[in-house]
Every structure is written in C-alpha cells, then in structure tokens.
Amino acid sequence: MRPASFPALPNLLRTTTFRLALSYLGIFTVSAVALLGLVSWSTSMFIEWQIQETVEAEAVGLSEQYRERGIVGLADVVAERSRADTERRAVYLLMNPEGERISGNLFGWPGEQVDVGGWIRFGIERLGEGRFATEVMARYYELPDGHRLLVGRSLHDARRVKSAINRALAWGLALTILLGIMGGYFTSRHLLQRVDNMSRTARRIVSGDMASRMTVSGTGDEFDSLAQSFNEMMDQLERLVDSIRTVTDNVAHDLRTPLNRLRSRIDVVLLSESDPEILRRTLEETLAEADNLLATFNALLTISQAESAQGAQGFETLDPARLAEDVAELYEPLAEDKGIMLTSRIETGLTVFADRHLLFQALANLADNAVKYTPAGGTVTVTVAQSAKGVEIAVADSGSGIAPEFRSKVLDRFVRLDGTRSTPGNGLGLSLVSAVARLHGASLSLDSAHPEDEFQPGLRVTLTFP
Amino acid sequence: MSEAEYQIPMRILLIEDDQEAASYMVKGLKEAGHTIDHAANGTDGLFLATSERYDVMVVDRMLPGLDGLSIIQAIRAAGNSTPVLVLSALGKVDDRVKGLNAGGDDYLVKPYAFAELMARIEALTRRTGGTTPETRLKVEDLEMDLLARTVTRAGRPIDLQPREFRLLEYLMRHGGQVVTRTMLLENVWEYHFDPQTNLIDVHISRLRQKVDKEFDQPLIHTVRGAGYSLRASR
Numbered sequence: 001m002r003p004a005s006f007p008a009l010p011n012l013l014r015t016t017t018f019r020l021a022l023s024y025l026g027i028f029t030v031s032a033v034a035l036l037g038l039v040s041w042s043t044s045m046f047i048e049w050q051i052q053e054t055v056e057a058e059a060v061g062l063s064e065q066y067r068e069r070g071i072v073g074l075a076d077v078v079a080e081r082s083r084a085d086t087e088r089r090a091v092y093l094l095m096n097p098e099g100e101r102i103s104g105n106l107f108g109w110p111g112e113q114v115d116v117g118g119w120i121r122f123g124i125e126r127l128g129e130g131r132f133a134t135e136v137m138a139r140y141y142e143l144p145d146g147h148r149l150l151v152g153r154s155l156h157d158a159r160r161v162k163s164a165i166n167r168a169l170a171w172g173l174a175l176t177i178l179l180g181i182m183g184g185y186f187t188s189r190h191l192l193q194r195v196d197n198m199s200r201t202a203r204r205i206v207s208g209d210m211a212s213r214m215t216v217s218g219t220g221d222e223f224d225s226l227a228q229s230f231n232e233m234m235d236q237l238e239r240l241v242d243s244i245r246t247v248t249d250n251v252a253h254d255l256r257t258p259l260n261r262l263r264s265r266i267d268v269v270l271l272s273e274s275d276p277e278i279l280r281r282t283l284e285e286t287l288a289e290a291d292n293l294l295a296t297f298n299a300l301l302t303i304s305q306a307e308s309a310q311g312a313q314g315f316e317t318l319d320p321a322r323l324a325e326d327v328a329e330l331y332e333p334l335a336e337d338k339g340i341m342l343t344s345r346i347e348t349g350l351t352v353f354a355d356r357h358l359l360f361q362a363l364a365n366l367a368d369n370a371v372k373y374t375p376a377g378g379t380v381t382v383t384v385a386q387s388a389k390g391v392e393i394a395v396a397d398s399g400s401g402i403a404p405e406f407r408s409k410v411l412d413r414f415v416r417l418d419g420t421r422s423t424p425g426n427g428l429g430l431s432l433v434s435a436v437a438r439l440h441g442a443s444l445s446l447d448s449a450h451p452e453d454e455f456q457p458g459l460r461v462t463l464t465f466p
Numbered sequence: 467m468s469e470a471e472y473q474i475p476m477r478i479l480l481i482e483d484d485q486e487a488a489s490y491m492v493k494g495l496k497e498a499g500h501t502i503d504h505a506a507n508g509t510d511g512l513f514l515a516t517s518e519r520y521d522v523m524v525v526d527r528m529l530p531g532l533d534g535l536s537i538i539q540a541i542r543a544a545g546n547s548t549p550v551l552v553l554s555a556l557g558k559v560d561d562r563v564k565g566l567n568a569g570g571d572d573y574l575v576k577p578y579a580f581a582e583l584m585a586r587i588e589a590l591t592r593r594t595g596g597t598t599p600e601t602r603l604k605v606e607d608l609e610m611d612l613l614a615r616t617v618t619r620a621g622r623p624i625d626l627q628p629r630e631f632r633l634l635e636y637l638m639r640h641g642g643q644v645v646t647r648t649m650l651l652e653n654v655w656e657y658h659f660d661p662q663t664n665l666i667d668v669h670i671s672r673l674r675q676k677v678d679k680e681f682d683q684p685l686i687h688t689v690r691g692a693g694y695s696l697r698a699s700r
Contacts, residue, residue: 144499284691290581291691294578295660298575298660300662330665330669357659362660364659371663372663
C-alpha cells in the first residue's frame with residue numbers, strides 16, 4: 001500500500017527539485033565520464049610506454065649478442081627467447097637482407113608500414129592457452145649487414161586492463177545514475193510533501209479557516225522561513241480583516257442609530273400629528289439628522305481617500321504658516337464663544353510638501369477637538385515651528401487630555417473615549433488626522449500639553465514633517 | 467418685497483443617468499419654478515446641449531455613452547458658454563480640478579443636499595450676469611466699496627475684519643440667493659473641507675452683530691436646512 005501522501009510519479013517528475021536533481025546528475029555523469037576516460041587513456045598510455053621500454057631493453061640485449069657473436073649468435077638467441085616465451089607475449093623475427101626468415105616466432109613480415117620512430121603495430125593470431133587474436137607493438141631494426149630484426153610485445157594485457165577499466169567505468173556510471181535518480185526521487189518526495197502541506201494549509205485558509213497556519217519544522221531552512229513569512233502575512237491579514245470588521249460594525253452602529261431615530265421620528269409624527277407646524281419642524285429636524293449622516297459618510301470617504309491615495313498627487317510646496325493662521329482665524333470666534341482663549345505661535349517661511357485641502361482638514365479637526373474638549377477659561381494654542389526633527393505643526397489645549405494608554409486607540413475609526421457617543425462628533429476626527437499624516441509621511445504624536453497640571457494636563461497633537 | 471422677485475425662472479438641462487436622483491431633482495427644480503429637460507445618457511445629453519438653449523446645465527460626470535467631462539469639452543469647443551455644474555462621486559481635489567479644467571463652472575460631490583444643488587445652480591446664473599468688474603455693491607441700504615474696502619449701512623460706516631469683509635462681499639454678490647455653508651468655505655476661505663461644528667454660523671453671527679444689530683431690518687437671514695441669504699426682510 002502506498003501511503004496517502006505518496007506523490008504520484010508523473011507529479012514527482014514535474015517537481016523542480018527532481019528536475020534539479022536530474023540536471024545535477026547529468027553534470028555529474030559528464031564529469032565522471034571525463035575523469036574515468038582520462039584515467040583509462042593515461043593508463044593505456046602508461047602500459048604502452050612500459051611495453052616500449054621492455055622492447056627497447058630487449059633490443060639492447062640482442063644488439064650486444066649480435067656484436068659479440070654475429071648474426072649466428074643473434075639467430076640463436078632469438079630462437080631461444082622465442083621458445084622461452086611460454087606466455088606467448090613476446091614477438092621476434094630475424095630476416096636476412098633478402099627478406100627470408102632466419103629465426104623467431106613470427107612466420108613472416110607482417111606487411112605493415114613502419115612509422116618514423118621505427119615502431120610498427122599489427123594484429124596476429126596466436127596459439128596460447130587456446131587460440132587468440134592480439135595486437136602487437138614492435139620495434140624494427142636494420143642491422144649493419146642488411147639483416148632485419150623485429151622485436152615486439154603483445155598488447156593483450158594492456159587491452160585487458162583497459163577493458164577492465166571501461167567495465168568499471170560503465171558500472172560506476174550505471175550506479176551513479178541509479179543513485180542520482182533515487183536521491184532525486186526521495187528529496188523531491190520529501191520537499192513535495194512539505195509543499196503539499198503548504199498548499200493544503202493555503203486551501204484551508206481559502207475555504208474560510210483564517211486561523212490555520214503553516215507548520216514550521218524548526219530546522220530553520222528555506223521552507224521554514226517561507227512558512228514563517230506566510231504566517232506573518234496571515235497574521236497581518238487577520239488583523240486587517242479584524243479592523244475592517246470593527247470598522248464595518250461601527251459604521252453599521254453609527255449609521256443605524258441615527259437612521260433608526262430618523263425613522264421612528266417620522267413614524268410617530270405620521271401616526272399622531274396633523275398640526276402642519278409640528279410636521280414642518282419634524283421634517284427640518286429630520287433633514288438636520290440626514291445632514292449629519294452625510295457628514296459622517298463624507299468623513300469616512302475622505303479618510304479612505306487619504307488612505308488609498310497613491311503618492312503625492314495634488315501635493316504642492318506650501319508655507320504651513322498660512323494654513324495654521326487660517327485655522328486659528330476660522331476657529332477663534334468659536335473658541336471665544338466658549339470662553340476659550342485661542343492663540344497662535346507661528347513661525348513663517350517654512351515649507352512642507354502637502355495636499356493643501358487635506359492638511360487643512362486635519363488641522364481643522366485638531367482645532368475642532370481642542371475647542372470641544374477645553375472647558376471655559378482654558379486655552380488652545382496653534383504652533384508652527386522648525387525643530388531638529390522637521391517642521392512641527394501642533395495644536396495644544398488645556399482640557400483633561402488623553403491618558404497615555406488610550407493615545408494610540410483614539411486614532412482608530414469611530415473611537416470615542418467618553419463611550420456614550422453622546423457628545424457631538426462622529427469619532428472620525430483623529431482617524432482622519434492619522435490618515436492624512438500617513439499620506440504625507442509625517443509623524444503624528446499625542447502628548448500632554450501641560451504635564452505639570454495633574455487635573456487638566458491638556459493634549460498636544462503634533463504633526464512632524466521630516 | 468416678495469421672495470418670488472429673486473427667483474428668476476430658468477431653463478435647466480439635467481444630464482444624469484440615475485433615474486431616481488434625476489426625478490427627484492426634476493421635481494425639486496420644477497417646484498422652484500424652473501423648466502427642466504432631462505437626458506439619461508451622454509449622447510442624448512450632448513444632443514440637447516447643442517440643439518437647445520439653456521441657462522444652466524447640470525452634468526453628472528459618469529454617464530453611459532459619453533462621459534460628462536467630454537460633453538462639457540465638446541460644448542465649450544463649440545463656443546457654448548452656458549454655465550455648467552458638474553456632479554460627481556469623485557471628490558478628491560484633483561478630480562475637482564479636472565472637472566473645472568474641462569470647462570465646468572462648479573463642482574458638486576455626491577452625496578449632496580438638494581439645497582446645496584439649488585443654491586449652486588442659482589449662484590451660477592448670477593455669476594455669468596456681470597462680466598465687468600464691479601467697484602460698488604449695494605443691497606438695500608447696505609453698501610460696499612470694493613476699492614476703498616469700506617462698508618456703510620444707511621450711511622453709517624461699519625468696521626469689518628478682512629475675512630468678514632470677504633464674507634459679506636460674497637453674500638452681497640449673491641444677494642437674494644441662498645448661499646450654503648460649503649459655498650462660503652470654498653469661496654471665502656478657499657478650502658475644501660468639512661467642518662465638524664457650526665463654524666460658519668459663528669462667523670455669520672459675528673457679522674450679524676456688526677451689520678444687523680443696530681438696525682430694524684435684518685439683512686442676513688438663515689435659510690433652514692440650506693444656509694444664508696442676504697436680502698431685505700419679507
């Protein structure tokens with residue numbers, strides 16, 4: 001029985017690992033053939049060289065005999081050596097100047113061409129332990145008196161060594177290829193199983209199981225880092241989905257409540273009222289609520305536009321002093337009505353690269369919050385200044401501030417710290433500021449404006465353009 | 467003096483493919499005494515725009531057939547200078563700039579209040595009225611000298627801050643018409659943004675202190691659900 005996870009062979013052949021293993025195998029085979037070919041070639045060269053040495057040594061011996069005892073002595077020695085060669089490896093032939101055989105174990109001139117060094121190669125059939133064909137390598141000498149001498153050796157042994165090497169080479173190659181294919185198969189199967197696991201997990205996530213994660217084997221290999229990256233991606237995605245869900249829930253809540261109010265108001269009036277004046281007033285109140293709903297929608301749209309904006313479209317280089325002065329001027333009467341002193345400390349001549357309208361909207365939101373959350377007799381200060389970190393635009397108030405642990409939370413959509421959702425506002429003001437800051441690459445920080453005051457520490461929101 | 471005196475009947479072309487929004491606008495504009503032609507797609511719209519004469523055209527940006535900006539470009543190329551109000555769901559500043567560059571005279575982002583639409587249509591017709599630069603504005607006994615930057619009412623000088631002056635100037639230029647808060651923000655402060663509070667109301671009330679307080683007849687009127695209007699009391 002094959003285990004369930006055993007990949008089918010055609011599947012396996014398609015895997016990258018297996019193809020990789022095959023190509024490595026190909027390279028390895030070629031280099032093994034080259035290496036063994038070199039060994040085989042140099043071995044046979046060595047054997048031939050040895051044979052040449054032997055033949056030449058023998059020729060030296062024979063020439064001594066010839067010098068001491070003349071042609072008769074040479075013929076005797078040749079005959080004797082021919083007889084003594086029981087393994088039938090040596091070849092001798094002594095001929096007179098007329099080309100007739102005098103002595104030796106060869107019956108006639110082999111008829112091959114002699115090469116420059118006096119060497120000659122030819123094939124013969126010999127009767128040894130059974131009849132065998134062999135190649136012979138021989139040296140040809142012409143004696144001073146016209147006699148000719150051929151001394152040679154059979155290449156039989158060299159050929160045997162060579163074929164043994166070739167056989168070993170063939171076996172070795174066969175084994176290499178077999179091991180390579182098997183290795184490729186097993187590593188591929190192993191990797192394929194991990195990849196299969198990954199795609200199974202991915203499919204589980206696709207089918208709705210957002211909590212599913214890749215297994216990390218702990219070896220720290222590429223697959224582990226891939227699985228880790230994937231898991232981190234999924235964590236981020238889950239966070240995003242959660243935040244979208246929260247936003248959707250909040251949108252539903254924030255829009256359903258006033259819609260319900262709107263509906264029941266119309267409902268009640270339709271049922272019981274006939275006084276045209278009351279009907280008219282109700283309609284007007286309803287219109288005001290509808291306008292509030294529209295304002296909330298517009299704020300949401302502006303946030304998503306700021307969040308999805310690509311690059312710096314609509315951006316210009318501008319002096320933040322102008323914007324800050326306009327904001328201060330716009331909110332000053334509102335502050336005064338509430339008994340709040342709105343002042344500004346604005347450094348001119350600085351520049352930021354920004355979308356004029358979005359930045360103004362952000363500053364207006366900050367001023368609006370500051371005036372809203374500062375009690376009568378308090379102060380709101382708008383500042384523009386150059387610091388070491390960049391151009392800082394800040395709005396500070398002397399209200400009750402925001403406790404440090406809630407400071408990042410208020411940047412989320414629809415978060416309102418009083419929890420009652422009863423004060424005017426839609427809980428989108430700071431979310432928009434945050435989105436605008438991100439779009440501009442500016443940093444947004446919230447801290448206490450007057451940390452020394454325990455009860456009214458105030459809030460300072462600073463946008464820093466690096 | 468009756469309100470009807472300010473409501474000059476207009477011939478309006480509405481090019482809008484959303485049937486429901488269109489019928490609502492047609493009804494509202496008819497009730498205000500205007501004559502409306504409605505085209506539900508770009509090609510019909512362009513045909514009407516080039517073959518009839520209108521006082522104002524209201525053109526949706528996204529239309530089947532031919533898009534709104536192409537229609538405006540086409541009629542402008544033909545030398546037609548009828549004021550055009552562009553309606554669009556695209557509200558980013560550069561969308562607005564594109565709309566105005568194509569030849570639109572004003573740009574209104576959906577969703578909008580009907581009062582806003584009405585006010586802007588009326589403002590458009592007034593805008594084309596006088597082409598020569600005015601040096602003096604007058605509504606009832608309120609007078610503004612644009613060169614000397616002075617304001618008097620019944621001969622008595624009124625001291626205004628620069629912004630208050632611009633606010634009053636805008637209201638006077640649109641005397642008798644309804645001016646919305648958004649129109650004031652866009653034209654007096656020149657920012658496209660949504661104030662979260664009744665900012666404009668506070669500025670208007672300051673202006674009222676100076677313009678209306680010591681006089682029997684108030685000139686600055688609040689139009690519920692819409693905005694303000696500078697005119698004589700009824």
